[in-house]
Amino acid sequence: xxxxxxxxxxxxxxxxxxxxxxxxxxxxxxxxxxxxxxxxxxxxxxxxxxxxxxxxxxxxxxxxxxxxxxxxxxxxxxxxxxxxxxxxxxxxxxxxxxxxxxxxxxxxxxxxxxxxxxxxxxxxxxxxxxxxxxxxxxxxxxxxxxxxxxxxxxxxxxxxxxxxxxxxxxxxxxxxxxxxxxxxxxxxxxxxxxxxxxxxxxxxxxxxxxxxxxxxxxxxxxxxxxxxxxxxxxxxxxxxxxxxxxxxxxxxxxxxxxxxxxxxxxxxxxxxxxxxxxxxxxxxxxxxxxxxxxxxxxxxxxxxxxxxxxxxxxxxxxxxxxxxxxxxxxxxxxxxxxxxxxxxxxxxxxxxxxxxxxxxxxxxxxxxxxxxxxxxxxxxxxxxxxxxxxxxxxxxxxxxxxxxxxxxxxxxxxxxxxxxxxxxxxx
Amino acid sequence: xxxxxxxxxxxxxxxxxxxxxxxxxxxxxxxxxxxxxxxxxxxxxxxxxxxxxxxxxxxxxxxxxxxxxxxxxxxxxxxxxxxxxxxxxxxxxxxxxxxxxxxxxxxxxxxxxxxxxxxxxxxxxxxxxxxxxxxxxxxxxxxxxxxxxxxxxxxxxxxxxxxxxxxxxxxxxxxxxxxxxxxxxxxxxxxxxxxxxxxxxxxxxxxxxxxxxxxxxxxxxxxxxxxxxxxxxxxxxxxxxxxxxxxxxxxxxxxxxxxxxxxxxxxxxxxxxxxxxxxxxxxxxxxxxxxxxxxxxxxxxxxxxxxxxxxxxxxxx
Numbered sequence: 001x002x003x004x005x006x007x008x009x010x011x012x013x014x015x016x017x018x019x020x021x022x023x024x025x026x027x028x029x030x031x032x033x034x035x036x037x038x039x040x041x042x043x044x045x046x047x048x049x050x051x052x053x054x055x056x057x058x059x060x061x062x063x064x065x066x067x068x069x070x071x072x073x074x075x076x077x078x079x080x081x082x083x084x085x086x087x088x089x090x091x092x093x094x095x096x097x098x099x100x101x102x103x104x105x106x107x108x109x110x111x112x113x114x115x116x117x118x119x120x121x122x123x124x125x126x127x128x129x130x131x132x133x134x135x136x137x138x139x140x141x142x143x144x145x146x147x148x149x150x151x152x153x154x155x156x157x158x159x160x161x162x163x164x165x166x167x168x169x170x171x172x173x174x175x176x177x178x179x180x181x182x183x184x185x186x187x188x189x190x191x192x193x194x195x196x197x198x199x200x201x202x203x204x205x206x207x208x209x210x211x212x213x214x215x216x217x218x219x220x221x222x223x224x225x226x227x228x229x230x231x232x233x234x235x236x237x238x239x240x241x242x243x244x245x246x247x248x249x250x251x252x253x254x255x256x257x258x259x260x261x262x263x264x265x266x267x268x269x270x271x272x273x274x275x276x277x278x279x280x281x282x283x284x285x286x287x288x289x290x291x292x293x294x295x296x297x298x299x300x301x302x303x304x305x306x307x308x309x310x311x312x313x314x315x316x317x318x319x320x321x322x323x324x325x326x327x328x329x330x331x332x333x334x335x336x337x338x339x340x341x342x343x344x345x346x347x348x349x350x351x352x353x354x355x356x357x358x359x360x361x362x363x364x365x366x367x368x369x370x371x372x373x374x375x376x377x378x379x380x381x382x383x384x385x386x387x388x389x390x391x392x393x394x395x396x397x398x399x400x401x402x403x404x405x406x407x408x409x410x411x412x413x414x415x416x417x418x419x420x421x422x423x424x425x426x427x
Numbered sequence: 428x429x430x431x432x433x434x435x436x437x438x439x440x441x442x443x444x445x446x447x448x449x450x451x452x453x454x455x456x457x458x459x460x461x462x463x464x465x466x467x468x469x470x471x472x473x474x475x476x477x478x479x480x481x482x483x484x485x486x487x488x489x490x491x492x493x494x495x496x497x498x499x500x501x502x503x504x505x506x507x508x509x510x511x512x513x514x515x516x517x518x519x520x521x522x523x524x525x526x527x528x529x530x531x532x533x534x535x536x537x538x539x540x541x542x543x544x545x546x547x548x549x550x551x552x553x554x555x556x557x558x559x560x561x562x563x564x565x566x567x568x569x570x571x572x573x574x575x576x577x578x579x580x581x582x583x584x585x586x587x588x589x590x591x592x593x594x595x596x597x598x599x600x601x602x603x604x605x606x607x608x609x610x611x612x613x614x615x616x617x618x619x620x621x622x623x624x625x626x627x628x629x630x631x632x633x634x635x636x637x638x639x640x641x642x643x644x645x646x647x648x649x650x651x652x653x654x655x656x657x658x659x660x661x662x663x664x665x666x667x668x669x670x671x672x673x674x675x676x677x678x679x680x681x682x683x684x685x686x687x688x689x690x691x692x693x694x695x696x697x698x699x700x701x702x703x704x705x706x707x708x709x710x711x712x713x714x715x716x717x718x719x720x721x722x723x724x725x726x727x728x729x730x731x732x733x734x735x736x737x738x739x740x741x742x743x744x
Contacts, residue, residue, distance in 0.1 A: 199622040200439070202539035202560030202599060207623070272540030316518050318538030320559070 003027040003043035004418065005036075009379070012054035012347045013369045014356040019347055024053060026375040029418035033371050048379055051412055054351050056088025056119075056376035057332060058358040058367050060149075060178075060256060061232055062307040063325070064090075065396070066112055067105065068097025073309035073396045078329065079117030081394040083422035085330040086378030086411040087305075088119050089359070089366055094126040095153030101126035101137045103145040110146060118421040119414075120376070122364065124149045127166050127177060133157040136166045143175055148362045151178035151232065154279050154324075156214060158184050160221065167225040176362065178230045181214035181239065182206075182280060191320050192281045193266050201272065203319060208236035208287065211280060215239045219246045222253060230361060231255040234300060235280050237290035244299055254361055255299070257291050258306035259335045260326055264288070264401060274315045274322035276401045278306070292344045295353055302361065303353040305332040309397030327395045331402050337382050337409035347382070375418040384410040430729045434546045434553040437562035438603040446604065450572050450581070453718070453725035457572075460496065460721055469728040470499035473530040478520075479556070480506040480536040485691060485716070486556050486565075490533045493723035499531065517541060518548055525549045530734055531727050534558075552730035554723075560596050566690055567600035569722040571608070573715050574645055577686050582609045587633075587640045587681075589615040589671060590649035590698050591660075593622045597690045598649060602628055615639030616671060619660045636671050643681045647688040648673055648699050664697055674700040678709065686711045 007023040011034060025036040025043065059082070065072040082090050092109060094100035100109055106123055113121035125147035129135045139150060150170060156179070157163040170177050190206030192198045198205035215231060219242055222229045234243060234255045246253045258278070266282045276282060294300040308325025315322050328335075336354060339345045345353075359367025366376045390403040414422035430448045432441060459467055475494040479487050487503065494501040506520070517536075524532065525548070532553045534542045539559030546553040557563040575581040586605055592598045592614050605612050612630045614621065626632055633639030640646050651667065661667045673687065687703060687710045695701035704710050 194623040196624050196627040199625055199628070200599070202558075202562070202596060205623060272543055313516070316516070316544075318517065318536070318541035318544055318559075320538050320540075 002418070003040045005039055005043045005045045006048050006053055006377075007045055008050055009048035009053040010050065011369065012052055012351050014055060014348050014351040015368060015370065017346075017348055019052065024369065026418045029375055031369055031371055031373045031375050034369060051379055051381045052347065053377060053379050054347070055355040055367050055369055056378045056414060056416065057086055057354045058089040058091065058362075058364065059087045059307065059329065059332060059354075060091040060302060060304045060358045060362070061093055062090045062305065062329065063093045063095060063309060065309060066096065067108065071396070072311050074116075075112045075121070076116040077394060077396040078307070079119055081327070081329040082119045083414045084394055084411060086333045086380060086414050087329050088376035088378070088414060088416050089364065090117070090119055090121050090329070091148065091358070091362065092121060092123045093153050094124050094151060095131060095155075099126045099131045100124070101129050101131070103138065103141045106142055106145045106147060119416050120366070122146070122148045122362065124151050124178065126150070127152050128157055128162070131155050133159060133162060136169060139170055139175055140173055143173055148364070149176040149178050149230070152180070154180045156180055156182060156184045160217065164221050164225060167221055167227040167229075171225050171227040174228065176228045176230060178232050179218050181211055181218060181231045181234065183210040183213035183217075186210035186213065187280070190281065191277060192269060193283050195266065195284065197266055197269070201269070206281065208238050208283060211236045212238040212242060216242050219251065219253065222246070222251050226252070228252045229254075230302075233258050233261065233280060233306065234294075235261040235283050235291065236287045240290060240294055240299060247299070254301040254357070256302035256304050257295060257300045258304055259328055259332050260306065260401060262288065262292055262295065262303065263335050263338050268401065269319075272319040274317065274319055275326060275399050275403065277319060277322055277324050278308075278326055279324040292339060296345055296349060301353065301357045303336060303350070304358070305329055309395055310399045311397050315399050325399070326401050327393065327397055327399055329395065330393055331388065331400055331407070333378070333380065333411060334407040334409040335402065338407070340382060341408055375415055377415040378411060379413040380409060380411045382409045384408065386410065430733065432730070433733055435564050435726050435730060436543055436546060436553065436555045438564050438567050438600045438607070439562065441564075441607070443607050446568070446571065446607065449568060449722070449725050449729060450575060452728060453568070453572050453721040456721040456724040457718065460717070465496055467497045467724070470494060470497035470531070470731055473499045473731055474528065475499040475501045475531040475533065475727065476524060476527070476529040477501065477503045477533045477556075478506050478524070478535070479504070480534070480541070481557070482507055483535055483556070486535065489716070489719045490554075490556060490723050493720050493727060494531070496720070497724055497728060499727070517545060521545045521548045525551070530731060550735065552734050554726060554730065557596055560594055560599070562600045563596040564600050565719070565723055565726060566597045567604040568726065569715055569719040570601055570647065570688060570690070571604055572718045572722055573688065573711050574686070576718070577711055577714070578644060583611075584644040585611045585613065585642060586645040586647060587613045587615050587643045588647045588649065589636065589639065589673065591620045591651050592616055592625065592649070593620045594652065595649050601647065602630055606630075613639050613643070617661055636677055637680045640677065640685075641680045643685055645686055645688060646673060646678065646681055650690065650692065651694060651698050668697055672696070672698055672700065673703060675703055678703065685709070688712065688715060690715070
């Protein structure tokens, strides 16, 4: 029986509205109580020094380069980055090479993760074979093998008939479907959001309307099938009205936003900086503000990093030709704390969006501090200032838009199931 | 008058004073080019490399002649057929060239921003000869010189730019330059060929050609790319010519002394009537070609003066 008593902590309980100063008892990898009445004699005491203790982050939609692109990111490097970033559960995407579309590939992912990753890894599986949008995967077998959700990543299942059948079948199994909401025709070839900046830079652009069109189509099919549905990334104010309507009408719908769309806008691309090329593209400042407000109101349920490692060769190209995506495991928390320091979101609101809500949506028992929950914890100081140097990131790929940025907030320790995974004693 | 720029990547980065400095020098080079001995020494001993990742005859010839007239050693690289096709990246190509110690690098590339990217990796001055739909600064400068010489000034003029604005780097550079010099810029064309929210750039937008060029001092036509003619952006070539092709009847709505410009190569009978293009009383299209050489001489001369000296090169990355 091992027990740890975290004392002198500011506890961020996402199920409460405020932080409290107190202690937290952990025993056998699980949370026993906040401010426990009795402390086991053998319990080790850990003085948090007045820093903040919160449930570890649950990051939905992390791309790891295994199988297929291990030169960009491996389970080992992603695990180190996650631990250093306070992410205790990594929910992996299926858009690998080959895609995670069979139980065999899924088992490979689980085995590799178990061997080398210090944090929890729960995999998603593809919705259609090869993410090709034609035939559904073995949703039942994949769910039995441990897939927590089904998604073709950033590919839209274009044929409504195919998509409707996938949703109907998934509904029968109670499976969660995660979709990328973009009208594929309108957004084809686009590198930035349309507007004055796109015109000045001469870059191919997509109207924000493409996101609303994608969402509205999906919501119609959700209404038809009754499936459990999550929109991976909402990034425009235009899409919020249909989302609100769908939720009000009782559909089982949730939505996410990437941290990059909550903290950056389209002008950050500047003189063709490809580390700011993400999918969907960064939006106007008005959209960013609307998205932050939607997180505050709970309309947007989940914040994720949309961690997408890309090597230098994929990014050191003309903007149109450069690959999309940014790494985010290690910067998710400090970037999110920008919203806290800007008085836009409280710490409990942030941890609802980054821990409690994603865990609930996926049926995981982590992401909360209730007695009996796994002791997945992050200890951090929200105020520590630093300038991010991308070369220090633990991810194999260093494509962060925050290189050289002033940030606030440092992770001091990360625990998974009561065991410390960051900083490790040897490292 | 100062000229501070290290590279000529776009009009966006130039100040009005720099534009005037460059045009004044170009005026002097027009005189040189019209003289008996067409030779200067401003670029003597310097190496100029023309890298064209997109096929071009006219712009490349203009840059080549400009360099040779000022005494530079000029090398042309037709990149559209070279090792880039074999998978060498733009950056590798740039580093390879950099090792040859050029002083001036003239680049055309089909992707917007590619010339910016390249300029970050080399030690020499880089001139943008057109990148994607982004900018074509020497074209805007030669247009400005043509207008200034024909109209006697480059401010408070009404200038209509007509045609495929959305896909045109020439239009973007001209909108920026003419705006900086405080002219009234109108864009004329079907909405499908108009960039998004282009009004934010401080221009007026017209769908109707006659209204758009009404009372203008300058009518600037753009080339309509063949691949955009059939159904995608406009219904047909003949409907386009009917609504937006410049002929004597439509031109009558502009000022009586309005000049007609075209960056070339022209599609006669698509965006401009053939007879009008050849009318020496209205068309300044041949002057534009002449001004092109002079403006490129001036641009390379000024950049060569600002180039890092060998003693400073060590500090650069």
